[in-house]
Amino acid sequence: MDLTGQLLQLLFTGFTLGGIYALIALALVTTFNITGVLNMAQGEFLALGALLAASLCAAGASLPLAFVIAVATLALLGGLLERSAIHPARHAPGLILIIITIGLSISLRGLALLIWGTEPASLPAFSGGGPLFVMGAAVNPQSLWILGLVALAVAGLHAFFELTYAGKVFRACEINRTGARLVGINPAALSFLAFAGSGALGAAAGIFIAPVTLATYDMGFLLGVKGCVAAIIGGLNSVGGAVLGGLLLGILEAFGAGLVSSGLKDALSLLVLLGVLLGRPEGLIGAVAGRKV
Amino acid sequence: MRVLEKIRPPAGTAGCPAACLIKIYKVNSSQIDFNSVVNRSYEDMLKNAVVLTVLIFFLVLPLLIRSNYLLGILIVTGLYTIIVIGLGILMGYAGQVSFGQAAFFGLGGYTAAILSTSCSWPTPAALLAAMVLPGLVAALIGRPTLKLKELYLALATLAFGILVHILFNEGGEITGGPSGLMGIPYLSLGGLVFDRDIKFYYLVLAVVLLVSLAVHNLIQSRTGRALRAIRESEHAAEAAGMDTVLLKLQAFVFSAVLAGLAGGLYAFYVTFISPSPFSFHMSVQFVLMAVVGGLGTFWGPLLGSGLVVALGEALRWAVPLVIPGAGGEYQIIFFGIILVLVMVFRPGGLGSLFSPPVHRERPGRPGEKGVDDSVAGG
Amino acid sequence: MLLEVEGLTRHFGGVAAVKEISFKLKKSEIFALIGPNGAGKTTVFNLITGMLAPDAGSLVFEGMSLAGLKPHQIAAAGITRTFQNLQLFGGMTVLENIMAGAHLKGRTGFLKALAAWPGSAREEKKIRQEALALLKEVGLAGLADLPAAALPFGRQRLLEVARALASGPRLVLLDEPAAGLNSAETKELADYLKRLREEGKSMVLVEHDMETVMEVADRIMVLNFGEVIALGTPAEIQANPEVIKAYLGEDEQVA
Numbered sequence: 001m002d003l004t005g006q007l008l009q010l011l012f013t014g015f016t017l018g019g020i021y022a023l024i025a026l027a028l029v030t031t032f033n034i035t036g037v038l039n040m041a042q043g044e045f046l047a048l049g050a051l052l053a054a055s056l057c058a059a060g061a062s063l064p065l066a067f068v069i070a071v072a073t074l075a076l077l078g079g080l081l082e083r084s085a086i087h088p089a090r091h092a093p094g095l096i097l098i099i100i101t102i103g104l105s106i107s108l109r110g111l112a113l114l115i116w117g118t119e120p121a122s123l124p125a126f127s128g129g130g131p132l133f134v135m136g137a138a139v140n141p142q143s144l145w146i147l148g149l150v151a152l153a154v155a156g157l158h159a160f161f162e163l164t165y166a167g168k169v170f171r172a173c174e175i176n177r178t179g180a181r182l183v184g185i186n187p188a189a190l191s192f193l194a195f196a197g198s199g200a201l202g203a204a205a206g207i208f209i210a211p212v213t214l215a216t217y218d219m220g221f222l223l224g225v226k227g228c229v230a231a232i233i234g235g236l237n238s239v240g241g242a243v244l245g246g247l248l249l250g251i252l253e254a255f256g257a258g259l260v261s262s263g264l265k266d267a268l269s270l271l272v273l274l275g276v277l278l279g280r281p282e283g284l285i286g287a288v289a290g291r292k293v
Numbered sequence: 294m295r296v297l298e299k300i301r302p303p304a305g306t307a308g309c310p311a312a313c314l315i316k317i318y319k320v321n322s323s324q325i326d327f328n329s330v331v332n333r334s335y336e337d338m339l340k341n342a343v344v345l346t347v348l349i350f351f352l353v354l355p356l357l358i359r360s361n362y363l364l365g366i367l368i369v370t371g372l373y374t375i376i377v378i379g380l381g382i383l384m385g386y387a388g389q390v391s392f393g394q395a396a397f398f399g400l401g402g403y404t405a406a407i408l409s410t411s412c413s414w415p416t417p418a419a420l421l422a423a424m425v426l427p428g429l430v431a432a433l434i435g436r437p438t439l440k441l442k443e444l445y446l447a448l449a450t451l452a453f454g455i456l457v458h459i460l461f462n463e464g465g466e467i468t469g470g471p472s473g474l475m476g477i478p479y480l481s482l483g484g485l486v487f488d489r490d491i492k493f494y495y496l497v498l499a500v501v502l503l504v505s506l507a508v509h510n511l512i513q514s515r516t517g518r519a520l521r522a523i524r525e526s527e528h529a530a531e532a533a534g535m536d537t538v539l540l541k542l543q544a545f546v547f548s549a550v551l552a553g554l555a556g557g558l559y560a561f562y563v564t565f566i567s568p569s570p571f572s573f574h575m576s577v578q579f580v581l582m583a584v585v586g587g588l589g590t591f592w593g594p595l596l597g598s599g600l601v602v603a604l605g606e607a608l609r610w611a612v613p614l615v616i617p618g619a620g621g622e623y624q625i626i627f628f629g630i631i632l633v634l635v636m637v638f639r640p641g642g643l644g645s646l647f648s649p650p651v652h653r654e655r656p657g658r659p660g661e662k663g664v665d666d667s668v669a670g671g
Numbered sequence: 672m673l674l675e676v677e678g679l680t681r682h683f684g685g686v687a688a689v690k691e692i693s694f695k696l697k698k699s700e701i702f703a704l705i706g707p708n709g710a711g712k713t714t715v716f717n718l719i720t721g722m723l724a725p726d727a728g729s730l731v732f733e734g735m736s737l738a739g740l741k742p743h744q745i746a747a748a749g750i751t752r753t754f755q756n757l758q759l760f761g762g763m764t765v766l767e768n769i770m771a772g773a774h775l776k777g778r779t780g781f782l783k784a785l786a787a788w789p790g791s792a793r794e795e796k797k798i799r800q801e802a803l804a805l806l807k808e809v810g811l812a813g814l815a816d817l818p819a820a821a822l823p824f825g826r827q828r829l830l831e832v833a834r835a836l837a838s839g840p841r842l843v844l845l846d847e848p849a850a851g852l853n854s855a856e857t858k859e860l861a862d863y864l865k866r867l868r869e870e871g872k873s874m875v876l877v878e879h880d881m882e883t884v885m886e887v888a889d890r891i892m893v894l895n896f897g898e899v900i901a902l903g904t905p906a907e908i909q910a911n912p913e914v915i916k917a918y919l920g921e922d923e924q925v926a
Contacts, residue, residue, distance in 0.1 A: 038444055088637050094443040095390050096636050099580060102392065103632035106577060110626025114616070225455065228448060267459045273452040278437045281445055507785040514784035514791060515770075515777040515798070522760045522771040531759035532720060534746035534775040534838060543781040 005136030010254045012134075016143035016212065018250020019150045023205035024151050024227025025234060025242035027198040032236060034194045036094070037086060040101040043224025044108035045202025049111055050215035051076045053207045054121035063124060071203045078199020082192050090191070105224065112217035123210040142211045149208050150243065153201060157239055186220070222266055229273040235283025348502070354495055364490045369560060370602045371497035372555040372623050375504055377582045377594035379551030382508065384580075385588030386520035387541040389443050393434075393450030394459035394579040397427040397549040399571025401556025403461065406474045406566045416480045416561060423557030424550045431549030432542065439541045447543070461568035473567025480561035491561050500558065501595075504551065509591070520544065524589075574625050578605075581632045587642025597642070601628070672731075672874050673698045674719075674750075674842060679728035681714055686715045690897040691728070696842070696875065701868055703876045703884045705896035707917070709808045712877040713755060715899075719875075719895070720752050721745045747775055751835040752844035755877070757827055761820030761833070765811055768819050768830055769802035772837030776801070802837060809833045809863065825856040832860070842873045849880045861887050885909070893917070 023060035032038050048065065049070045085100050107237055126145050131138040161168070195234045213219065230249050234241025249269055276284060349374050355364060376394055401423035408419035434453060438445040461468050468474065479488040480496075489494045511517045522530040523537050531537055572625050578601060586597025608624045616623065636640065674696040681689045689711040696702050704712045717723040719730060721742040731738040732748055740748065751772075760768050776798055779791035806812040809829055812821060819830060828848055835843050847866075849857045861883050864874060868887075878884050884891065886904045893901040893908060895917045901908055908914055 038448075085633050085637055089640075090611065092636075092640060093388060095384065095388055095447075096640055097565060098390060098443060098447045099584065100633055100636045102580075103629045103636065106574075106625055106629030107633060108629075110623065110629060113623065114626065128355055225451070229452075232448065264463055267463075270452045270456040270459075274434075274449060274456065277445055277449040277452070278434065281437060281441055510787040511781070511784045514787075515774065515779045515795065516781050516784040518763075518767060518771050519774055521763060521767075522774075525760035525762055526758040528722065528742075529754065529760065530771070531722070531742035532746055532752050532754075532758075533772050533834070534743050534751075535771075536741075536743045540781075547781070576707075 002136060008135055008137035011251065012137055012139050012143065014254030015247065015249030016140070016250070017145055017253055018230075018247035019143070019146040020151050020205065020209050020213075020223065020246075021226050021230040021249050022164070022243045022246025023146075023153060023201065024223060025230035025246045026157065026239060027201045027205075028151075028227055028231045029234065029236060029239065029242040030157060031194045031198050032231070033084070035090075035191045037097050037101060038228065038231075038236075039195070039198060040098070040224060040228070041081070041108055041220075042198060042202055042227055043222070044105050044112070045074050045078065045199050045220070046206030046209070046223055047215065047217060047220035048077070048108060048206070049203025050123065050206035050219075051116045051121055051217065052203070052209040054123050054210060054215050055116070057123060058121070063126070067204070067207055070207060073202045074203035075196045075200035078202070079192050081197035081199075082195035083134075086195065087188060087191065090188070102232050105221065109181055109220060111216060112220075116217055118217065120214040120216045121210075122214050123207060125211040126208075140212060142208070145214075146208050149204060150246075154239060154243055167237035215270075225273070229269050232273060232276055232281075233284050237276040241283060248284075351498055353667065355491055356475060361490055364494055366602060366606065368490065368494050368497050369559075370598050371494075371501050372562075373558055373579070373582060373598040373602065374501050374594050375497075375558075376552045376579055377557040377586065377598050378501075378504055378508055379548030380579055380583045381586075381588055381594050382511075382520070383544050383548040384583055385590075385593075386393060386512075386517075386524055387439075387544040387546065388524055389439065389446045389541060390580060391450040391548065391664055392447055392573065392576045392580065393454035394548065394552050395455070395571045395573065395575035396450075396454040397431065397552035398556040398559070398575070398579075399457060399568070400430065401553030402560040402566050402571070403468060403474075403556075404527045404553070405557035405560040406468065406477045409561075410474060410476055416478055417482055420480065420554070420557040420561070423560070424553045425428075427549040427553030427556070428546045431546045435542045435545040439536050439545065439606070450576075451573070454573050458568055458572050469567070471568060473565060475565045475568065477560050479562040479564065480558070487561065496564075497558065500554070516540070516543075574628075577625075577632070578628055581628055581635075584632070584635050584640070585643050590642070593642055600643070604631075606626075672696065673700075673733060675729075675731040676719070676866075677731075678730045679715065679730070680726050680728055681718055681719055687897045689718065692894070692897075692899055693728075693837050694892055694899075694902065697889075698841075699868055699871050700889045701864060701874045701876055701887050703878060703888035703891045704894060705878065705881075705884060705891060709896075710894040711897040712894060713846060715894075716752055716875075716877065717785070719844060720750060746838065746840070749841040750844065751838060751840040751842075753831045753835050753848060755850065756845040757831055759819040761825055762792055762818060762877050764816055765819050765822065765830055766799070766802055766806065766815040768834050769805055770798050770835045772834035773802055773839075775838040789873075799803050805833055805837055810859075821876060825852045828852060829856075829860065832863075836872075839850055840872075842875070843867075844875045844877075846877050847879060848876070849878055853873060857883055898920055 024046070027042050027045075028039060031042075053066040053070040053074060054064075056069055057063060061069070079106055086097070089096055119277060125140075125142050127141045131140050132144075133139070157200065183217060227246070230245035231242050232245070233248060234243070234245030249272060252272065255267060257265050260278060354367070358364065376398055378395050380391065404414075404426050405419045405423040408414040408422055409416050412419075414422070430453075434449050435446065438449045462471050464470065479486050480493075481487070485492075487496055489491055512521070519530065519535045519540055522533065523533060523540060556571075559570075559639070582597035582601045583594065585600055586593030586595070604627070605624055608627055612623045672695050676695070677693050679689055679692040680687065692711075692715065694702070704715060706712055714723065719737070721737065721740050721744070732750060735748065737745055737748065749849065760771055763771065777791075777794050779788065779794055783791050803812060803815065806815055809832070811830060813827060814826065819827065820828075822830060828851065832843075832845065832848055835845070848864075849860055852860060857880060864876070864887050867874065876884065876888060888905055890903065891901075891905055891908045892899055892909075895915050900901050900917055901911045901914045903911070
């Protein structure tokens with residue numbers, strides 16, 4: 001493969017990784033702006049969704065059916081967790097809410113371990129056939145599915161916030177909670193919806209990436225952390241920033257992976273997170289990406 | 294607001310019973326007729342007696358138990374207590390949380406290990422360095438992030454914690470990789486060599502006592518008052534001339550120094566060090582210990598460390614009975630669930646079971662937006 | 672001049688909350704800021720104390736520019752404040768509130784506190800005695816040992832004023848100190864403010880209770896929609912038709 005091909009190959013890998021991070025960051029940023037909670041358990045939604053779908057497929061369900069059931073279950077779980085753990089502590093200091101989501105993350109990971117054990121599960125690729133070749137670089141068709149989901153999620157969120165009444169309500173709630181309540185909007189219901197949506201989007205993302213990465217009970221934690229990195233790079237306040245942050249991190253990781261040992265690959269994104277937090281905590285591209293959620 | 298209220302200990306709980314005599318003296322000499330002096334001195338004497346009893350209990354405890362396993366658990370609990378005391382200051386007073394305490398713990402341990410082996414430093418010097426290095430790193434992390442919401446220090450310490458754990462594993466010859474470093478000498482102070490568990494037990498007990506005393510001094514002091522004031526109202530604290538960012542930074546650095554101290558002691562205790570005790574899960578356990586025991590209380594750190602260590606040991610025994618073939622990773626499920634339950638229902642910690650939160654009218658406080666909120670009033 | 676404010680401006684999302692406000696404050700003066708709700712009075716306080724950064728304008732206190740100083744640095748320069756929505760340290764005792772207010776009088780830092788440095792005990796004793804003296808002065812000495820949050824509302828307001836005085840500031844900004852007080856308490860407060868003025872303290876007072884304002888203020892500045900519409904002595908303000916129109920409605924008379 002020539003140099004262009006190699007670079008292109010890395011770029012494609014980066015886009016795939018970046019798409020995954022972007023999906024997590026999207027859920028994080030949306031929830032954060034509505035509830036003020038950075039959901040450290042978001043990564044676990046991916047793991048649970050993927051594992052559940054894999055089990056359903058193994059039990060004979062078709063992939064679309066498994067997808068629908070897993071997404072619905074995780075939406076329910078997300079909402080349930082919001083009601084039981086986030087809502088009762090909604091007036092607590094930020095400190096407590098952060099600890100709660102970390103605790104949820106650990107509990108969910110333990111739950112996954114209890115149910116599915118340590119064996120990785122796999123899901124079939126959505127479309128058959130071998131990799132596509134673009135200028136000598138191989139593209140896994142599943143990557144295109146992932147990027148497609150990113151585009152769909154962005155379009156969906158955009159349409160929801162800009163075009164529907166409920167979306168405008170979401171934004172009103174974000175701007176002014178008291179004001180939202182005055183016009184008859186219930187912030188508690190929005191918080192519930194945000195977590196249910198996060199669960200659904202998380203499950204969908206998990207199922208989309210499982211054919212590439214396999215599904216394991218502990219895949220969620222680092223994914224969640226990397227989603228946070230992407231969201232922080234994006235400034236924590238915009239859909240566009242989250243997507244750009246995710247793609248940037250993915251490409252950085254893809255190119256960086258060739259330079260450092262695989263053991264240090266994860267260290268790279270953590271270094272990025274530390275660097276951004278210590279140097280430019282307001283995010284690298286928040287201002288550029290513009291519009292808020 | 295209800296939850297917010299619960300996390301604050303009632304007025305006066307910051308007081309350590311050990312200072313009872315000093316306190317009585319102070320009150321009398323201030324020439325003000327408090328009608329509560331009698332009650333208070335009685336209360337203080339009671340508290341003092343409790344401290345003394347607990348101290349005597351821990352002094353004679355090794356004579357009663359003849360099991361090295363239990364002694365080892367007590368030593369580790371003591372080391373954790375040191376860490377949790379520091380974390381408690383950060384969480385209970387500065388209102389910030391660190392998910393990287395295990396990394397500071399490990400940093401202290403590896404610093405002591407490497408300096409006392411490859412660099413042949415005397416062990417006390419290595420122990421000192423084990424406190425200084427984590428403190429410096431904490432200053433570096435805290436400076437930019439403590440100006441911002443709690444979220445940023447939490448994320449930065451989380452990233453730092455995982456990163457350091459990876460570095461311990463990937464550190465090659467310097468850290469010994471996953472198998473770690475061996476042959477760490479025993480700690481020797483003056484002519485005293487801490488080469489037996491029983492000696493080390495009393496050393497740790499002395500350090501816990503010393504740290505508790507220092508923290509008690511701190512809370513009673515001008516600086517401690519400022520930390521408590523920040524917890525009550527950050528705006529008012531600033532308006533009174535308190536440098537809130539600096540105070541939070543000091544609290545964070547202090548917590549890292551204590552974790553480093555515990556890490557150094559740990560290295561000299563087990564004389565062998567590997568990455569496994571310094572994972573992110575351990576950081577979460579430290580947070581759990583801090584909140585279970587109750588933030589901003591004197592007994593909280595000891596209580597929390599003891600409970601979580603005991604629970605961990607119990608689970609290690611019980612879980613394989615229920616789930617055959619289960620490893621240690623199952624413990625963390627319970628820790629996670631307990632953490633969530635405590636935070637949602639008892640943010641004041643289990644200690645608050647004994648002293649129910651005093652119901653009182655709070656003065657109006659601004660919403661999340663703080664200054665922006667009060668703008669509306671202009 | 673104690674405080675010189677020149678062209679002070681601050682916007683919130685395109686709306687000017689404070690627009691080119693200028694005034695000079697003399698020593699031993701009570702300067703009242705009045706105006707309808709939302710006129711920008713509290714914003715002026717937040718700008719002077721560094722809790723908000725101005726978009727434009729300058730603040731000079733005793734000849735020193737306050738630009739870029741953080742709130743605690745401005746407090747150290749000699750300006751303290753009270754808050755409209757009480758910001759007492761509710762879980763701490765009344766005495767501790769005052770001692771916290773006197774934070775700037777002490778020097779004991781983190782390390783000395785850990786070691787219980789001998790000098791810090793002396794310092795602490797001095798701060799405690801001064802705090803008790805201040806409590807006696809405002810008539811709260813008997814309540815010194817109670818949690819601040821346990822005080823009746825009127826006493827809480829008084830405590831907040833006393834706390835702002837504890838560090839010995841040259842200028843105190845009082846944000847509606849009489850709000851929620853009954854008439855006896857209001858009278859007490861007004862007398863106390865006048866006594867403070869005699870001792871040489873300067874104050875900026877935001878207050879809705881016109882009777883108190885007219886009684887204690889040396890000069891009054893009237894704000895409306897972030898702009899100064901009048902500045903003068905109480906008598907001048909009372910006679911100013913524009914003020915009556917903007918502030919009280921056309922039919923009402925100033926008390």
